[in-house]
Amino acid sequence: MFSRSAAYYDLIYQAVGKDYEAESVRLRGLFQLYEFPHGSSLLDVGCGTGAHLVYLKDFYSVEGLDLDQGMLVQAKSKLPDIPFHQADMVEFSLGRTYDLVVGLFSSIGYATTEATLNATIRRMADHTREGGLVIVEPWLGPESYRAGIPHAVFVDQPELKIARMDVSQVEDRVSILRFHYLVASKEGVESFAERHDLGLFTQAEYLSAFEAAHLAPTYDPQGLDGRGLYLGVKSMK
Numbered sequence: 001m002f003s004r005s006a007a008y009y010d011l012i013y014q015a016v017g018k019d020y021e022a023e024s025v026r027l028r029g030l031f032q033l034y035e036f037p038h039g040s041s042l043l044d045v046g047c048g049t050g051a052h053l054v055y056l057k058d059f060y061s062v063e064g065l066d067l068d069q070g071m072l073v074q075a076k077s078k079l080p081d082i083p084f085h086q087a088d089m090v091e092f093s094l095g096r097t098y099d100l101v102v103g104l105f106s107s108i109g110y111a112t113t114e115a116t117l118n119a120t121i122r123r124m125a126d127h128t129r130e131g132g133l134v135i136v137e138p139w140l141g142p143e144s145y146r147a148g149i150p151h152a153v154f155v156d157q158p159e160l161k162i163a164r165m166d167v168s169q170v171e172d173r174v175s176i177l178r179f180h181y182l183v184a185s186k187e188g189v190e191s192f193a194e195r196h197d198l199g200l201f202t203q204a205e206y207l208s209a210f211e212a213a214h215l216a217p218t219y220d221p222q223g224l225d226g227r228g229l230y231l232g233v234k235s236m237k
Contacts, residue, residue: 020054099133109138114209142170163182173199210230
């Protein structure tokens, strides 16, 4: 999905001001609130380029998982000593459990149906030890998502110019983002497009998915950057 844009991903989100370091500090505060100390094991599901793990690796024993090979190439280039797994978040099986399992930056949206949302949360719970913590940062909900509005992001460096534009739409409670890229470098100018489908789930559907996976859920409406967070402690048998 990110096969051509993965190399530009961090630059694009740097341009819009995404602060992975500040978000990671916020996460560490939550982990400490739930009494997970330095050295706890952590799996980042849908880790992308590993940008959060850059700031978490010195405090926790971290691993990452993502379906997209291009994103994992970027993650491994930053963190060559960290284990990364290429797998689908809906059906991954790593054969072990972790103290902390997180799904950040709305990666859960790629589970586009309620059935795959439930399956993904179940997979995350199955990889969490009893008493461990699952944290999911949601994509936007159907009540707040606004389709049909033009969006653009620009990267302006001396030897690299990037424009990414899209006008999204909604079909059957799935937001469809068709990103169109224009990239200029010393090698010339290229253009390409990507389609990203992200499910629009309600708060009740997220909470239901957590409860079905035996995770006692709470909802933090602010979260890391205003999208909220769902937190669930895995019940003790």
